Amino acid sequence: MLRALHYETSKTSMSHLVLDGLTKRFGSFTAVDAMNLSVERGEFVSLLGPSGCGKTTTLQMIAGFVDVDHGGIRLDGADLVSVAPNKRGLGIVFQSYALFPHMTVAENIAFGLEMRDIAKADRDRQTLAAMELVGLKGFADRYPRRMSGGQQQRVALARALVIKPALLLLDEPLSNLDAKLREEMQGELRQIQRSVGTTTILVTHDQHEAMALSDRIVLMNQGRIEQIGAPDQVYDHPASAFVASFLGKTNVLSGIGDGQGAAAIGGLVLPLPGAGKGPLQLAVRPERLTFAGAEEPGLEARILGRVFQGTHWLLTADSAAGALTLMRGNDGAAVPAEGETVRLRFSAADAALLPAGAAA
Amino acid sequence: MSAAVTERNAPFLLTGPALLVFLGLVIIPLGMTVLLSFYDWGQYKGIVPEFTLKNWIEVFTDSYFFEIFMRTFRIAFLVTLAAIVIGVPEAYILNRMSPSWRSAFLLVIIGPLLVSVVARTLGWALLLGSTGLVNQGLMSLGLIATPLEFMFTETGVVIALIHVLIPFMILAVWASLQRLDPQIENAALSLGAGRVTIWRRVILPQIVPGILSGSIIVFALAASAFASPAIIGGRRLKVASTLAYDEFLNTLNWPLGAAIATLLLVALVLITVGSNRLIERRYAQVFE
Numbered sequence: 001m002l003r004a005l006h007y008e009t010s011k012t013s014m015s016h017l018v019l020d021g022l023t024k025r026f027g028s029f030t031a032v033d034a035m036n037l038s039v040e041r042g043e044f045v046s047l048l049g050p051s052g053c054g055k056t057t058t059l060q061m062i063a064g065f066v067d068v069d070h071g072g073i074r075l076d077g078a079d080l081v082s083v084a085p086n087k088r089g090l091g092i093v094f095q096s097y098a099l100f101p102h103m104t105v106a107e108n109i110a111f112g113l114e115m116r117d118i119a120k121a122d123r124d125r126q127t128l129a130a131m132e133l134v135g136l137k138g139f140a141d142r143y144p145r146r147m148s149g150g151q152q153q154r155v156a157l158a159r160a161l162v163i164k165p166a167l168l169l170l171d172e173p174l175s176n177l178d179a180k181l182r183e184e185m186q187g188e189l190r191q192i193q194r195s196v197g198t199t200t201i202l203v204t205h206d207q208h209e210a211m212a213l214s215d216r217i218v219l220m221n222q223g224r225i226e227q228i229g230a231p232d233q234v235y236d237h238p239a240s241a242f243v244a245s246f247l248g249k250t251n252v253l254s255g256i257g258d259g260q261g262a263a264a265i266g267g268l269v270l271p272l273p274g275a276g277k278g279p280l281q282l283a284v285r286p287e288r289l290t291f292a293g294a295e296e297p298g299l300e301a302r303i304l305g306r307v308f309q310g311t312h313w314l315l316t317a318d319s320a321a322g323a324l325t326l327m328r329g330n331d332g333a334a335v336p337a338e339g340e341t342v343r344l345r346f347s348a349a350d351a352a353l354l355p356a357g358a359a360a
Numbered sequence: 361m362s363a364a365v366t367e368r369n370a371p372f373l374l375t376g377p378a379l380l381v382f383l384g385l386v387i388i389p390l391g392m393t394v395l396l397s398f399y400d401w402g403q404y405k406g407i408v409p410e411f412t413l414k415n416w417i418e419v420f421t422d423s424y425f426f427e428i429f430m431r432t433f434r435i436a437f438l439v440t441l442a443a444i445v446i447g448v449p450e451a452y453i454l455n456r457m458s459p460s461w462r463s464a465f466l467l468v469i470i471g472p473l474l475v476s477v478v479a480r481t482l483g484w485a486l487l488l489g490s491t492g493l494v495n496q497g498l499m500s501l502g503l504i505a506t507p508l509e510f511m512f513t514e515t516g517v518v519i520a521l522i523h524v525l526i527p528f529m530i531l532a533v534w535a536s537l538q539r540l541d542p543q544i545e546n547a548a549l550s551l552g553a554g555r556v557t558i559w560r561r562v563i564l565p566q567i568v569p570g571i572l573s574g575s576i577i578v579f580a581l582a583a584s585a586f587a588s589p590a591i592i593g594g595r596r597l598k599v600a601s602t603l604a605y606d607e608f609l610n611t612l613n614w615p616l617g618a619a620i621a622t623l624l625l626v627a628l629v630l631i632t633v634g635s636n637r638l639i640e641r642r643y644a645q646v647f648e
Contacts, residue, residue, distance in 0.1 A: 065546050086549045098547035102565045102646045111561075115552035143645050163551065 014077055016041040016199050017062075017167060021071035024057050031057040033223035034071065039201065044193055046202040046210035049220035050246065055203045058220075059169055062201065064088055075166055086115075091160030091198070095172040097152045099144040105131070105155050106140035112163035130162040133192060150181045157189070161196060168193070168200040174209060186212050207247050211235065219243050235285075241354045244283035251289070252354070253282045253299075253321040266299035266320040270348045281354040286314070288350035289326040291342055298343030303336050317342070390625075397619035407614055415619035425603075425620070429627070432600040435514055436583035439521045443578045444571060446522070447529030451570075452563075454530065455537040470531075472524045481591040484520040485511065488592070512594045520588040525581055529574035536570025537563075568643045576632045583628055600624040 015038035022035040032054040039045050047055035060066040062073055064085030073080040080088060100108050109130050113123045131137055134154040144152050153173060160168060173189075174182045190213050193200050204210050210217050211231040219226040219234065219242075227239040238244035241252055255265035259277030263270055272280075292298030301319035313328040313335050326344065328335050336342050365373060397415055400408040419425050454465055472480060487493045488510035495507040510516035540563070541547075548558045589599045598606070600620060607617030 063546070063550060065549070085546075086552050086554055088550070089552070090550055092547065092550040094543040094547060096541050096543055098541045098543040100544065100548075100562055100566075102643065111548070111553075112551035115557070145645075159551070 015039060016043070016076060017201075018074040019058070019062075019071070020074065022058065022061060022068060022073065023070035024054070024061060024066060025069050030223050032061070035223075035225060037218060037225070037228070039199060041199055042197045044190070044200045044202065044213060044215045046204055046214040046217050047220055048204055048207060048210040048217050048247075049226075051205060052222075053220040054223040055205075055220050056171065059171055059201060059203045062167070063090055063092055063169055089163065089165055090167045090169055091163060091165030092169045093153075093156045093160050093171065093173045095175060097144075097156040097176075099152055099155055099159070101144055103143075104140065105136065105142050105144070105147075108144065108155055109159045109162050112159065116163065126162055130158040133161065133196070134158045135188075149177050150185060153177065153185060157192070161192075161198065165198060168198045170200065170202040172204055172206075173202075175204075175206070182209070189213065211247075217247075219246065221246075236352070238283055238352050239355070241281065241283065244352065244354065249286050249325055251284045251286060251322070251324040251326075253284060253319075253324065253351075255280055255282060255321060267297050267343075268299045268345060269297065270346075270351065272348055272351070272353060274353055282351040283354055284324075284346050284351045286325045286327040288346050289324070289344050290346065292345040296343075296345060298345045301342055301344055303338055303340050303342060305338055306335060317344075319344070393618045394622050396615055397622050399615040399618075401613050401615045406612075415616045418616065419619050419623055428598050428603050429600055429623070431514065431597075432583055432624070433627070433631075435517055435521065435589075435599065436579050438514075438518050439525060439582040440575050440579045442518070442522045443526050443529040444575065447526050447574065448533050448567070448571060450526075451530045451533035451537055454534055470527045473527050477524070477587040478591070480524060481520055481588050484516070484523070484588075485591060488516050488519065511592060512596050514593075514597065516592045517589050517597065517599075520592050521582050521585055524588070525578045528577040528581070529571075532574030532577065533567055533570040536567040540566055565643060566646050568639065568646055572636065572639050576636065580628055580632060584624065 017037075017039040019035050019037040022032055022037075023030070024032040035054070035058060037045075047058060049055050057066055061068050062080070064080075064083070068081050075088075100111065103111065106124075106127050110123050110127045113126060118126070127140075128137075131140065134157050136151065136154050136158065139147070139151070139155075144155060147155070153176075156173070170189075174185055177185060186209060202210070202213060214231055216228060217231055217234050218228050221242050227234055227243045229237075234243065235247055238247060238250070244250040244252065253265050255263045257263045257272065257275035257277050257280045261271060261273050261275065263272045263275045263280060263282070265282065272282075299319055299321060301317040301324065304316045304318055306316075307314045308330075310330065312330050315326050315328060315336070317324055317326065324344075396407075398411050398413070400410045400412045400414065402408070450469070454462055454469070457465060475483075485492075489495070490507040490509075490511070492510070494510070495504075498504045499507065510519070544562060544566075545558055548562045553561065584601050585599075586601045586605065589597070590602050590605075593599065593602065601624065604617045604620040604624070607613045607620060611617075
């Protein structure tokens, strides 16, 4: 059943999808600015960023809905820009699902096969396989309006996958679902993508979604790529203050480098290879800040507030290195109260040195 | 007397005034017209309140009336068809315009409705006459040798009616186009459909409700139009409404006029309700 949907892969060493200096301007506004990206076959890549960062425009240029101003898009080495959008053979799942309301589930899914002039018997077989793949067996004669958001989402996914697309493009596909369903669909989407093996590009503004689903995350801001990397790599080693603050909670602490590979953050002195002389900025995750022992050096901070979150406490504090947030596991130990002064520590491995001049 | 508004009587109190107006201004005069169609009439005795089927037998047996009714519905049908053929693409183009252009063109589209019916129809008479602008233009271009007959022909009436009724079609279709998912064309495109296929398979089926309601309005208004057929069609080219008018005010045979008016109303209701049922059944899914 899965084999029917498997994209025929030819073993090549070159990247599957290549964006080469891709640029799009709307008037004087540059939506996408000379973007370079290589995506390997079977990879799941997320374009992540705030609204207006150019991620959707990038997706629409790949799909062919928006014209490219400069640069190229290559799929398996062949130019894609000059191919009409209805000849690109890409599977797209839209934020609104964009199902055809006047067609049944089976008709919706079979539409792409019909456009490819596939014989009725084959079409029915492949449609059935696609419905099974997304767990919609028995829904063939339903109309989309009579289905829940999650079910419509599955129809949209089946409709995009049944044509055995070279690329699967997902445009914020889960943003219309409620939190619980979204989590469920994330797992299922990942599992389906793995089993089918289709190279997938996901556009999202939801960092949790990007981290949960992707092999690699492409962080975008103002039309440019800020950082590309595996979710944990990007999270642990943000390349800029923007990445650090966009991807999860982070503290940007200011310190002073001594020019000899060490830096002082308040009372805390850490070996920091690569630190220059003078003021510098460090990104430290709240969960990496711990309380210093009585004899240890530490960063003095005054607790301003605390919020209970079930599994942990979230504490806000003020220090010489700047305002910060820290996390304290709900493990039975006492939690400092508002107004108390604590001493914090973290190791050099927990901190990411932010490039000079980069604003948070 | 307690004037308390309870949950039970609130709906009646709220709809009461409108119902009274409707009853007084529509239902009662309509009932009286139907009643009148069964009265007797003579050249010298005038209207006699005696029950007779004379008027109805005359309307149904005289080929003169049959011809006029056929003409009325032929004109209405052609106007509706033209309104669909011109109005649907126009609504689609309107829907794709940028908002500022759209509001400008909306004004152009509903323009005919803002002009008085007499001024507008006389304007068409000026354009369509044998020495009118249209004929002079066509002749100076060498396309025709002798003037085309527009005045006092069905063609002329149809042209004038299309002009004034097409806004209803455009607005109705535009309303249903606005309900389309803006990504739906891209979805069809990504699945491999060409422009024509997208139109035929994806857009058209979804705007059928709009086309249907537009058609019902246009057909009903075209079949019961009075001013345009009266001015462009004149005395020679009668339609049901001008026929009823003449019976009422020239022949003074009110009962026969009432029979014609009632027949026009009943025929219109049957045609629109019938086609509505047919299309709603065919496109059941998009009518939810």
